[in-house]
Amino acid sequence: MLQVTPQPRFRALVETVLDGWQATTPLPAAGGLALALEAASATAQQYQALAQVDMIWTGPEVGEVHTRRTDQALLQVIQAAERELLVVSFAVYKIPLVTQGFIEAVRRGVRLRICLESPEASG
Template sequence: MDEQRQVMVTEAARLAAELPLSAVITLAHTLERLGDAASHEARRAQVFQAVPQPSQRAHVRTLLDEWLQRAADIPALEVALALRAAVAATRRAREQQHIELVWTGPLAVGVSMRRTDQALLQVINSARQELLIVSFAVYKIPVIAEAIVRAATRGVAIRICVEAPEPSGQKMAYDTIRALGTEVGAMTTIYIWPANQRFTDSSGRTGVLHTKCAVADRRLLFLSSANLTEYALNLNMELGALIYGGGEPETVAAQFERMIAEGILQKAQ
């Protein structure tokens, strides 16, 4: 029984690290409500109904399978308790936040800030499970592209959201999707903001995807004025922040996950 409990504790901790904490709490509440009266298949159906997003269901399915196959004697209330404990521990760890400023350009004497390119590389290189990268422009970034490919090779699920010339009314001088390179395109999932999902003003002008950020494993967030371009990473004057822990990395990741799930952001063709 102790070994089975350890299996569920490990799975609960994994789930809390991989999913929004609100989704884990919903799962715990569902298991508490169902208890052990329901069959495993009935619990699975109810859990999937409570966790509707496909990407989240995949993680939950792993926990349910491990429970059935390796820890079937553990009651539902114990699994729910393990999930709630994992949420509390994860939340506390994320509250221990640290922020560094990130900069491209001339530095004043006595001022110390992280280089923009090095901070972004740190985020990409640190990712072990999932990585989100968002940029308006992409151009001549071989070192960043190589880091993205390495991350994909080690099994990181990578989503890249970029502006594209067609939906933005040809505002871009080049094709951002092609600028990522064929290898990055083949190993990641690329999303754009289609024209029919964009806000328009009274003159019919549409907004653009102008965000620049990256999130690794919902625990490390890079925010910057810098696009993914050679100039922005090396020549321009750009300012940003690298945020370790806290709720912000998860919030940004969840925001883009919701927009993808709702079709606001769609896979590039």
């Protein structure tokens, strides 16, 4: 079990759990704990592999750095969202295609969270 735990901090925690388990439980049961820990580790790795973060930076072109239009970049991310989508932006509610994209994402079952500037603050 310790051999498959490469991070020193986690290896120390696993070692502490195994030592405590072996001190209070017969050895055959310790194999069950090892199996449970391996299963939990595999599950955690699968969930980490599912997470994906895409950051879009749009704005004026600066020298050789070319950016995409905000609505095009945002629509691509909205359409690709499968489970969750967090959007932090200025005034995207003013873009009808983006608003429609949000509606379609929610209909697909995407959990949508939006942090926007208010209409009053944006003028």
